[in-house]
Amino acid sequence: xxTVNQPPRIAVTGSAGxxxxxxxxRIASGQMTGGRPVILHxxxxxxxxxxxxxxxxxxxxxAFPTLADCVLATDPxxxxxxxxxxxxxxxxxxxxxMERKDLLQSNGEIFRTQGRALNENASxxxxxxxxxxxxxxxxxxxxxxxxxxxxxxxxxxTRLDHNRGVAMLAQRLGCAPADIRKMIIWGNHSSTQxxxxxxxxxxxxxxxxxxEWIKETFVPSVQQRGARIIEARxxxxxxxxxxxxxxxxxxxxxxxxxxxxxSAGVAADGSYGVKPGVMFSYPATAxxxxxxxxxxxxxxxxxxxxxxxxxxxxxxxxAAIENLLP
Ligand code: NAX
Numbered sequence: 001x002x003t004v005n006q007p008p009r010i011a012v013t014g015s016a017g018x019x020x021x022x023x024x025x026r027i028a029s030g031q032m033t034g035g036r037p038v039i040l041h042x043x044x045x046x047x048x049x050x051x052x053x054x055x056x057x058x059x060x061x062x063a064f065p066t067l068a069d070c071v072l073a074t075d076p077x078x079x080x081x082x083x084x085x086x087x088x089x090x091x092x093x094x095x096x097x098m099e100r101k102d103l104l105q106s107n108g109e110i111f112r113t114q115g116r117a118l119n120e121n122a123s124x125x126x127x128x129x130x131x132x133x134x135x136x137x138x139x140x141x142x143x144x145x146x147x148x149x150x151x152x153x154x155x156x157x158t159r160l161d162h163n164r165g166v167a168m169l170a171q172r173l174g175c176a177p178a179d180i181r182k183m184i185i186w187g188n189h190s191s192t193q194x195x196x197x198x199x200x201x202x203x204x205x206x207x208x209x210x211x212e213w214i215k216e217t218f219v220p221s222v223q224q225r226g227a228r229i230i231e232a233r234x235x236x237x238x239x240x241x242x243x244x245x246x247x248x249x250x251x252x253x254x255x256x257x258x259x260x261x262x263s264a265g266v267a268a269d270g271s272y273g274v275k276p277g278v279m280f281s282y283p284a285t286a287x288x289x290x291x292x293x294x295x296x297x298x299x300x301x302x303x304x305x306x307x308x309x310x311x312x313x314x315x316x317x318x319a320a321i322e323n324l325l326p
Pocket of ligand 1: 013014015016017018019020043044045048089090091092093110130131132133134135157158159160161189226236237238241
């Protein structure tokens, strides 16, 4: 296990991929750790080994004073040894003619293997963020296959969706993103997610709800933003996803600011009528390295129906991978 004086060990799977390439240089330069040194564990699959070697060469060439060491691995067992933070980004893209349930199965198997490897090899305090899609269900699988780790150590990423919501609302109101507080992404990181601006404040004042704009423009725009990027760029979001990974981990480690929360996919605990058994994105605060779901928000019928729809999809995903849960 890493001791207090040693740099944290941060593992990134899919290090040679699109998001990996946008992420690891930022981590190596200290942006995830507030300028403190880090040890990177870069994981890939064997066919990508040469590309991974090239990424490692580029890292060397940056001569970052904050990069204390770099470990390369294609096997998660040695790759996850003593790690403090696991960023599970790598997964398979949806192939031609592949059904969503086939993708759930084949990616689920990756996360079962990685959950077991984390259970056996990672630091007992490891913090896990699943980015690879379907992120919520992959996080559920990894957590379920790591019985010696607490389910609270596993999260999935909806921070990119959260940031997209903040940016769009700020644009609509003509203010800066930093003026917006209390955005919420509920549910699955998929097109059923519910970006909810109904509790937002701008410059410390509640934002007046324009239900028509929220229903017709805001919600579908946030839900479809990833697809729009793919359409325009010919590849999925990478730099903004990497930025959201940094934001999620910094919130988790450093805590969320007073008077605000963020969105994070955590194990459902019955809050807001979502029964345990899925990883669900909630409004959440972080303190002392632990997430807490924001309680007692008043929800209207529209919010309740949107939350129920995304919950339903997560139950269906769970049913499709039940065989991967011990
Ligand atoms: P890429 O296909 O560019 O990279 C994925 C990398 O993962 C590849 O290099 C691949 O070799 C590697 N990989 C596959 N299986 C692995 C394994 N078992 N161990 C280690 N590495 C493995 O995809 P990229 O654009 O980087 O996206 C990565 C994942 O993030 C995708 O599943 C994508 O859908 C998901 N996203 C999730 C987001 C979120 O907000 N949760 C937003 C961005 C992104 O769409």
